[in-house]
Amino acid sequence: MPDFEALAGVDQGLYLILLLLTLLPALGVKSLVFRPIGGAMASSARWTFCLTGLALLVSLGQWGSTWLLYESFGWLYIKDKLLGFLPLILLPAIVTAMVSIPRLWRLSTRHPIVVPFVAVQGMARASADEETAWRQEAAAPEMIVPIQALSLGAFLAATLQFILPSVTLQKEMLMIAWGVLLAGSSALWIWHSWRQQRYGQSGILHRSNLIVRFLQGTFVLLLLTACSVTWLKLERQSSLLPDQMSMTNHTTIDTGKMQASAVDHAQHASAATPIQTIRVTDLSGPQTGVPDRQFRLIAQKAKIHLPSGKVVEALTYNGQYPGPELRIKQGELIEVVLENKDIPEGVTIHWHGLNVPNAEDGVAGATQDAVLPGEKHRYRFVAQQSGTYWYHSHQQSAEQVKKGLLGAFVIEPATPTGSPAAPKLDLSLVHHKLGGGAGITLNGMDGLLKERVVPGTQVRLRLINADSFPATLQLQGTSFQVAAIDGNEIHEPNLIANQTLLLAAGGRYDVTFSMPKQSVFISQSKASNEHGLLLSPDGTGEAPVLHPDLPVFDPASYGSPQTLPFDLLTRYDRDFRLVFDVQLGFYNGQLDGLWTINGKVFPNTPMMMVKEGELVKMTFINRSYMDHPMHLHGHHMLVLSRNGIPTTGSPWWTDTLNVAPGETYEVAFRADNPGLWMDHCHNLNHAASGMTMHLLYEGVTSPFQVGHQTRNQPE
Template identity: 40%
Template sequence: MPSRRDRLRCGVVAVAVVTALGAGALAWSSTLLGEYSVMDMGAGAHGGAAHAHGAAASGTASDLGTRGGVDVTELVADPDRPADVHVDLVARAETIEVEGGHPVEGFTVNGTSPGPEIRATQGDLVDVTLENESVADGATLHWHGIDVPNAADGVAGITQDAVPIGGRFTYRFVVEDAGTYWYHSHQVSHDQVVRGLLGAIVVDPADSADPADAAGADPADAAPADLDVTALLHVYGGQHTLNGRALDERVAAAPGTTVRVRVINTDSGTAAVWASSPFRVVAIDGREVNGPTDVDGERLLVPAGGRADVAVTAPPDGSVLRLRTGGARSLLIGDPTAPEPSAPQPSETLDLLGYGTPDPGAIDFDPTAPDRSYEYAIGRRPGLIDGRPGYFWTINGRLFPDVPMFEVAEGDVVAMRIRNDSGEVHPMHLHGHHVVVLARDGVAASGSPWIVDSLDVHPGESYDIAFIADNPGIWSDHCHTLQHAVDGLIAHVMYEGVTTPFTIGPESGNRPD
């Protein structure tokens, strides 16, 4: 329930909005009520290379998307190929028993939260059928960090309708890249994700004993892991958990054993990772780090939605090391009977801009010669969204839904400058693609290629990023502090000629954020 202070703040904002914008603003906002299509959102932004940082062009997204007329439902994996991995998942609204804590009312997948970990091998075709048994608002599954075909992206109102109670939907996609990923609902996501409709998916490398080898890294850079452990972080009703338990976790490991820990941050805030002994960061967002080195006396920050694989070695003297994940929970690796060491949080943060060794061959396009360039400037101001007054996020000075639609064509090299003028951290997540970080605040990246799908942009920072438009569709590009997306911090990347038949609003029941 909102506090008296929160209610007063909302009232003040409402008065300010009406005063600043006048009665005309209220009339304008009423046109946003009801059903809408992302095809009609905002102004198109063509972003030609000659148009530095994407000045908005005239015309709506629907003008841009109708050329060619490919429906998002047509953008699928090979329908004739048999699945290598098949999984049935059932979503329910029910009580979650949090071991070591107290029960909470939330959502489960196959009776648990987190849901079952899905394991596949690089190159597999994965087939997942979602059944909604009792989630009243409907549900979907989004495959966070996996560059799936657009029809499998799981965003209600853009790539599918939310699955109603009693309904089913099948997702089919090939896992091209080994790595650590997760799945979660993208229907009323600010509620369903927070309350547990999620799980991990891990893709093992093909024809290799270690992901670093599969990625073409020098085997001397990282010894193959003897143990592989998932560490999924989530907060249930104020309880910080590790793999669904409000407890630390013991990992029995013989002296000298190398352990790969796959940290998955499913929360809306940044997680800090550090250890009582040196560790190496071997992968970020499913992409291997080239030439990782020991991290000692520094913490690694993992954005909301982000993942980081770290490698640790069980102490050779038979003791135990503590790997802190998210600050509140730890993995204790080594002799399960050994005393627990302390591990105070370091004050220094590892800078991934310069971590590891450069590898020019890891990027198969030239990010310095983009076909299109865009600006994604995040701000904040009073306004109205769908008739609701508030203090909302803006993109390039515009309030949702009058935000840029970033238009691309298949094969384009796309550059984007993300700038945060809003005063809060924003973990920015682009669906269907990974981006390479080129620079922060004008300082060029100098370490291993930093390739991500979830990127924390701190207040006052700007990042230059680039990606290759090689996955046709309509893709969300939003903040993964999920309430921020509800409050307008969401845009879309639209490929020329792609359309969607789905809509968002009370008639369809689709509410992606």
């Protein structure tokens, strides 16, 4: 399969090349009439012919690249191109090839006029007629307008490609583009018909002098500039986020594509039982009873001293980076009291990957207000799951997580596994890039960690990627098993070695092995052997050199299959399709590259509406140039297929799925945890610039607000 980024880059590059190649003949063809009759005009026509032909070849190349995208990645990767962009080029290209190209060829091969020194009246009249014929041909709107319309179509197609790539999802913009093309072509036809009448005669042409043409060009440029500035101001103004709004007030409500039987059932149920409304604050954990575990986390500023000698101004829980590891047993009632000592923007705690009751989810403006300095907030819930999770602030998370407001959260099984007599090492490893120039750290260390481990010890390393980008990790020195993904145990995991582990931003892998008699080293694949964790029988030794090119571990075919609660053949109650693109535009008044969902950014992204108990399917399509680790709060998704190929190994349950460029995933879950849940890219900078949507259960409301005039900025 071709590399998506390379193929899509070539495809987009062809739009720019075509725009340039059509612009040159579009400007040159209208000046042919002013060239001297004979060889000079024919020569200019030949150059215009060649440039126009080259532009038509590039347009054919666009169709070729579109076909390759279709063959390699499917219909959804070319839908907007085929229905939106390419027709704007196709129609003018066909007319240009059939009408303009033959006329240019005739003009370029026409024999020059030879005027005799002594001309009789009849011969002079014949020369004037031939000169008129040349100029009529050179000024013909049938030759000029298709070429200029092709240039206009190329401009519109390139604009839509880079400004509005999901054009078929916004049909009003497509209609505007076609309106501009048709109106522009009509205006050009009228203009060039008048020019043909004016200049299509024999004799000396009286072309406007240079100063007049300069003033005309300046006027057109100023007019275009004024229109562009006005449009940019309007776009900037419309991009400003509301000063205050509810997270439930998305402008786009998506109910999913329901099957006919599901529609009938939903309508019948709706008529029989009116929807009961409930506030997210009522969807809480147990508010009474003595907790089994209590923790107190104080959010505060602190200076972090790293082993390398770097000192970083950080945001911390309890003055630590990462925050203290919270370790509990499955089934225990946990109580965590969050205090904010001195972080003026406010803080929260989100339990990443844990399906807590909605009120305990820790999202500012959705499930609670941000905790300001001097305030406290209490979280209470029963740990129903076991596995590896982590916690972090969900207030200005792109900044606060970057600065250190995060920590590991481990829930051990209620019933211990393995031999109780065997020695064990259960260690969490938090991969994170700390802001302030600190770089990549592992458990807050930016050097080589060494630990003594007795051979034969059963080792479980809980790998947590708390960074906003995928982490590629290598484990050298032993074979191992990937025992769990995102807190979900793998059924009968295979023993593997010499594979790179790709962790999504926010994702977790548990790897297990029996400690050998030699050293074991784990580190980021691109790091040197001076960074990472070295386990050895005596706690010393040198880390091995990492392999640069190892195959990437594939969870889609790992482990043994089990009976699934639903699969690709299941009839789903809701079916959501989510297309990820990148486009140039404004977000909250700032011009930037926007990472969009179905062509929109928050709060215009889809609000996915569901009812409790429904089966929900989602399809992720990444047509952009970066990974998007999609994190659904409050639920775990079963991965059904990747790039159209069903998963075959152990059931792959995840809460943070890395969707790489050119990848398409189908996932499903049961809507069994009522509330208002974020579903966003866990590249937190993408989320902060609008790559956020929500899953809302019918009847659920939130009393909290987000916006500049509130205390809540969840991203």
